[in-house]
Amino acid sequence: MTTPRWLLCSHKHQTTTPRPNNTPPTIEPPQHARTNHSNPLFTMASLTKLNADSHLLLEQPLLRFPHDLSRRNFKTAQRYLENGTKELTTTLAKATKAASKSASPAASLESLDAMIQKMQGMKRKLEGLHEEELRIHKSSKARLQYLQDLYDVQSLDDVKYEDWSQKRLVRLLVDYLLREGYVESATQLAESKGVNDLVDVEAFVACHRIERSLREGKRTAEALKWCMENGQGLKRLGGMLEFELRLQQYIEMVRQGHEAGIGDGVNGLGDGGMSLGSGNGASRLVEARLYAKKYLSASDDFELVGRAAGLLAYRPWDGVEPYASLYSTDRWNHLAEMFLDTHHTLFSLPVRPLLHIALSAGLSALKTPSCHSTSSVPIPITSSSTPICPICSTELKELARNVPYAHHTKSIVESDLMMLPNGNVCGSDELRVFNEKVGTVAGWVRDPLGGRSGEAWKEAAVQKVYIL
């Protein structure tokens, strides 16, 4: 971690840290007390103290996601076992009955073989789920260990905290990359940093596959299958995703019906309307109606159901609202967004990337009015004792332009400030050290910001500044 300019050169700087050499602080007359950052509310110890519990705000999804995944995994296993049991007992009962009647051993053997095969199939499936389960638990354990490491760190200035926080950044980056669909980079980054157990590449890849199938493939099948697999969770959540998917499926059937209707010739289109009489198109429309009856009629949104029914009478190219917007291909984007929202909520994932959340807060906490100032002196490159502020650095400068700057109730300046004739202010220690270093003639001073060949003034022209 870089040290700010005023800590680099000054041991005299008044802070509440214990001095390395344990010299007592110099006593200053009260009205000219040195300014400092030691706000009574925030002592140095409290500023650097690490409260692991409150630090976990960003980490909840880290543990929740695998837990939700393993619950889903378990539910699937339970379903397999239940169905398998039911199936086996009925087929066995049937086989027994058949055997008692016809007494053909060959048939009995055959049905037994089928049963054995079924059971073996089920066993294989369960083994696959068991493997997945153990993988998830292993990663959960690694995550707990990673969080435990944080509890073992006491101070934000500790090198161990930096290591931990670097790892967290990798995690946030991978999460961001996965959400943006940059799977290759995410995988590479996670592997090169050895954090595979701390990130959920497969789960996000699966999520994106479904999102793409909606947005680009314009198919509902994958998303509907996902709804099936997560039925219980979705019921608890009470969202509209499945209904909207069914509605879309219906819309597509109606669209196909109308489009096929053109090919059926003029018989149905005499007066510009569509009759549900005959032809290929008409039969598709009938199918669509049956589909709607099966999946959509249970909804209590009568208005929407009514509109859906109206589609049968209005063709996609009629351009009549509200039917045109139901036919619109924009609905696929809407469904994709809705799927992502539902997916993230179901698995306790924040809707926006964690990186955004951490970075937004961090930009504001670090930003000062000077960062985007047009009038203050350009500090960055001229002095080597000044680390460049992260907000002023190219990476974040534009990004931080629109966030609010941090609130301060106390000035934070070097101790013993001196004002140079050009209006620039700097700490007396820094001034002395710089001028010694650049070899300014005794009795004269140069501005550290002006560099080695800057203007020199007589020492008498330098004035002490008091900032309260």
Next chain:
Amino acid sequence: MDELREQIELLQGSANLATSIDDVQKTIELLTAARAKIETEPHKAPITLATLQSPVKASLEVAQKDLKPAYFGLNKYGKALDKKFKDKPLPTAENDALSSHPHLINRAIAMHLLREGQFSVASTFIDEANRNPPHPEPTPGTPNPYLNDSWEKDLAKDALDSKKLQQHFGAMYHILHELRQQRNLRPAIEWARERSDVLEARGSNLEFELCRLQFVCLFVGQDENGHMTESAEGPFRAWAYARSEFGPFQIRYAKEVQQLMGSMAYWQNIVDSPYRQYFYNESAWEEVALSFTREFCSLLGLSADSPLYIATTAGAIALPTLLKLQNIMKEKRTEWTTQNELPVEIPLPPSYHFHSIFVCPVSKEQATDTNPPMMMPCGHVIAKESLDRLSKGARFKCPYCPNESHPRDARTVFL
């Protein structure tokens, strides 16, 4: 944490699908046994099947029952999670100011990866980001992100497309590798020498520090490639090196050069000499490496530590405070009045302060471009607006000392 770990260990150890899978295997064995029996005694098929029914049913029931520990285990772990994260909501998107600037985020990430030396990840990322450019989304601060989108895209393109940054950082990592792993100072010294004017103007000691370390290495008996040689020759080599290289440092570093030369007198027993600290300083290499990194990044206009790292870390430190604020505001149904400034102070460690901050002792407001700090002739500083309000354009008394002055004598302070 301990409770969570215990639960996970239980889930890993026994409370999982393993037992049920064994039960299924037993069922399969029952079926195979029955099959074998029917094969050997075909006439008993009906009775074999009939007697098979209840054991098969029982065995599968056991399989279902054996799921219970896993079920309870998962529930218990979930409850422990609830307890752990009680009162800790998932972070919401309310503070999100960034979704409207995805290109800038991608640029920051690309630069971060490059500066960390993750060149291959960076190039994969740049490739993917170019193939699938991100879409800005409106945020409270930027309700109409598409206005700036193309401009930001161009800005990001520079960083994403140019191989320059990668070359820079490639060079930096080469030099650092030579320094840290090979203990070879030559590339670093060459780099510093080429830029010695700029470095000197910045008041940087880097070049001298590197050369001094080279002197020390030669003295204790390493040759210029970092290999150990007959140590008796060391001081002579060092002396020759000083003669040829220290010339330009004579004026600025007179004292340091003198000390190094003084150490020559102790060449036989440097350990017990007053110069020991120069020669047996384990951290010297790491120090020059850090100082080199800082200078290298500064010359590129970049901070030495990754801004992305510092900002996300600061953000994590700030989040609890911001969350508390959000809750209070929700309760009171207020919004902050000053959009430009956070309404609450974030307690960041001092190492996260990079600029001087001036808060006017009269108005308690932070100085800005339009309201800069002003110093009165007595040396006390207040913000310009406070000065105008106190003086009303005429002579006035300093609020902190008996001195009287005219506002036109006050001078703007550049902190």
